[in-house]
Amino acid sequence: MSGKSEVPLIVKGKRLDGRKLDELRPIKIEAGILNRADGSCYLEWGKNKILAAVYGPRELHPKHMQDNTQAVLRCRYNMAPFSVGERKRPGPDRRSMEISKVIREALERVVFLNYFPTSGIDVFMEVLQADAGTRCAALTAASVALADAGVPMKDLVAACAAGKVDDHIILDLMQEEDNFGQGDMPMGYIPSRDEIVLLQLDGEFTKEELEQAKTFAMEGCRKVYELQKEALKKKYAVAKL
Amino acid sequence: MNIDRELKRHFIGRLIENGRRIDGRGFDDLREISVQTDIIHDKAEGSALVKLGNTEVLCGIKMEMGEPFPDRPEEGVMMTGAELVPIAAPDFEAGRPGEEAIELARVVDRGIRESKMIDLEKLVITPGEKVWMVYIDLHVLNHDGNLIDASTLASVAALNTTWVPKYDEKTETVVREKDKDLPIKKLPISFTFAKVGNGIVLDPILDEEFAMDARLTVTVADKNVCAMQKGESGAFKPNEISGVTVVKRQVPGKGEVEEEMLGMVDKALANYAKVKKMLK
Numbered sequence: 261m262s263g264k265s266e267v268p269l270i271v272k273g274k275r276l277d278g279r280k281l282d283e284l285r286p287i288k289i290e291a292g293i294l295n296r297a298d299g300s301c302y303l304e305w306g307k308n309k310i311l312a313a314v315y316g317p318r319e320l321h322p323k324h325m326q327d328n329t330q331a332v333l334r335c336r337y338n339m340a341p342f343s344v345g346e347r348k349r350p351g352p353d354r355r356s357m358e359i360s361k362v363i364r365e366a367l368e369r370v371v372f373l374n375y376f377p378t379s380g381i382d383v384f385m386e387v388l389q390a391d392a393g394t395r396c397a398a399l400t401a402a403s404v405a406l407a408d409a410g411v412p413m414k415d416l417v418a419a420c421a422a423g424k425v426d427d428h429i430i431l432d433l434m435q436e437e438d439n440f441g442q443g444d445m446p447m448g449y450i451p452s453r454d455e456i457v458l459l460q461l462d463g464e465f466t467k468e469e470l471e472q473a474k475t476f477a478m479e480g481c482r483k484v485y486e487l488q489k490e491a492l493k494k495k496y497a498v499a500k501l
Numbered sequence: 502m503n504i505d506r507e508l509k510r511h512f513i514g515r516l517i518e519n520g521r522r523i524d525g526r527g528f529d530d531l532r533e534i535s536v537q538t539d540i541i542h543d544k545a546e547g548s549a550l551v552k553l554g555n556t557e558v559l560c561g562i563k564m565e566m567g568e569p570f571p572d573r574p575e576e577g578v579m580m581t582g583a584e585l586v587p588i589a590a591p592d593f594e595a596g597r598p599g600e601e602a603i604e605l606a607r608v609v610d611r612g613i614r615e616s617k618m619i620d621l622e623k624l625v626i627t628p629g630e631k632v633w634m635v636y637i638d639l640h641v642l643n644h645d646g647n648l649i650d651a652s653t654l655a656s657v658a659a660l661n662t663t664w665v666p667k668y669d670e671k672t673e674t675v676v677r678e679k680d681k682d683l684p685i686k687k688l689p690i691s692f693t694f695a696k697v698g699n700g701i702v703l704d705p706i707l708d709e710e711f712a713m714d715a716r717l718t719v720t721v722a723d724k725n726v727c728a729m730q731k732g733e734s735g736a737f738k739p740n741e742i743s744g745v746t747v748v749k750r751q752v753p754g755k756g757e758v759e760e761e762m763l764g765m766v767d768k769a770l771a772n773y774a775k776v777k778k779m780l781k
Contacts, residue, residue, distance in 0.1 A: 354603050354606070354607060355607075357600055357603050358600075358603055358604050358607050360600075361600050361604060362730075362731070362732070364734075365731075365732060365733055365734045366734075368734030369734055369735065369736050443615075445729070450736070453736070454738060454739065455736035455737070455738065456731070456736060456737045456738070456739060456742065457731075457734075457736045458731060459717065459729055459730075459731035459737070459742065460729055460730055460731065461726065461727075461728055461729035461730075462611050462614075462615045462727070462728050463615055463727065464615065464616075464722075464725045464726075464727055465725060465726045465727075466724060466725060466726075467724075467726070467743065467766060467767065467770060470726055470743055470766055471743050471744065474739060474742060474743060478739060
């Protein structure tokens with residue numbers, strides 16, 4: 261953010277990759293692709309490649325972490341060292357710890373944790389290739405993986421970011437737009453309940469711009485939500501006789 | 502389960518449902534704020550102690566010479582750290598910063614960075630090689646809720662009174678004498694809201710934080726929103742973020758009344774000028 265681009269990022273209402281201002285990048289979601297995990301999801305979102313796996317509900321160790329009123333949800337967002345331009349040192353850093361926290365808090369809204377006291381549900385998200393918007397992609401994939409694991413949920417969480425580039429509000433920033441844009445607002449949203457469960461923002465937005473970004477992000481989330489449902493139906497649909 | 506906490510949670514929830522708060526404040530009232538600067542006069546280049554009700558945060562700024570980031574050769578560097586030291590609350594433990602401390606530091610950092618408060622381009626000695634590093638370190642001294650706002654205010658107050666030392670290019674040493682004031686462009690201020698049931702209160706005290714379902718911090722500078730962070734496992738309705746919500750509430754003697762509630766972004770922008778006065 262706050263860098264300056266040498267070329268305009270928006271020309272005649274079109275973006276560098278030809279998208280309209282309120283258009284998502286191509287998204288491909290596949291549920292249940294890891295054999296050992298209880299639930300999993302592979303997601304491609306533009307150039308982002310994300311793998312999510314769910315283990316549990318299972319006995320939680322260490323024991324002092326157990327909660328006798330509900331399950332403990334643990335989330336780990338992790339970037340592969342080769343997923344970004346300059347090699348990232350492996351292991352958790354401050355950024356990934358914060359992202360893990362906000363993703364966990366978003367998912368805690370939808371998982372029926374009270375069904376499984378003393379147990380733990382682990383959600384692992386691996387970013388294999390990053391191209392802006394990885395926290396939204398990871399949250400989207402994690403929701404599908406939880407559903408694939410058969411964990412009881414109120415609904416899926418869909419996620420998508422809106423941002424500000426060349427004084428325009430746009431949907432779903434890609435790398436160039438994130439690096440040289442004026443702002444980014446990732447959102448996690450539950451369309452059926454009309455609830456915002458993840459919200460962050462950085463950059464400079466007026467009140468009106470923020471309102472528009474909110475509308476864009478919610479609309480983006482609704483589209484992502486349909487793709488999530490499709491992916492699950494594709495895996496679990498019973499063949500018509 | 503912590504029984505004391507659980508009982509307070511129910512009590513505070515019921516109060517807020519009825520339009521009241523445990524310390525008697527209105528939903529949109531801030532606690533009393535006090536700002537003292539230049540507390541660590543002899544060793545820190547800038548410092549401030551902020552009290553937000555009983556919450557106390559000390560911020561110290563250290564200026565050091567270092568290398569810029571490779572992708573930002575013509576900018577100084579700023580870094581923010583926060584320590585929840587064990588003197589501040591019975592459940593704080595010594596050791597590496599945990600999730601809460603990391604989130605605190607990153608949200609404070611985001612507000613300062615994204616508002617472009619510090620003119621980092623004026624902190625370059627040799628492009629690509631030598632720049633000033635601004636280290637913002639937060640020490641939470643007493644935790645009675647809303648650490649984010651107290652910490653942002655302490656950081657901004659400290660930075661606003663920070664001086665840049667002299668740098669002797671011949672001997673390549675830093676001389677601890679004032680060269681100039683730290684170049685400041687804007688003063689960002691954060692406003693944190695807690696949602697308890699259907700009520701949203703500004704500047705929660707610790708007991709209200711135990712009861713909250715969701716939290717939102719909105720950092721503003723002049724007329725712009727420059728950072729937001731939602732926390733906790735509850736949810737917000739889109740209108741609660743920005744826009745207008747109509748809430749129904751039982752008022753003794755009047756029955757059910759409808760009230761219009763502004764979004765948190767609108768409230769943060771409206772409160773900016775009032776808190777900005779506390780600086781300088």
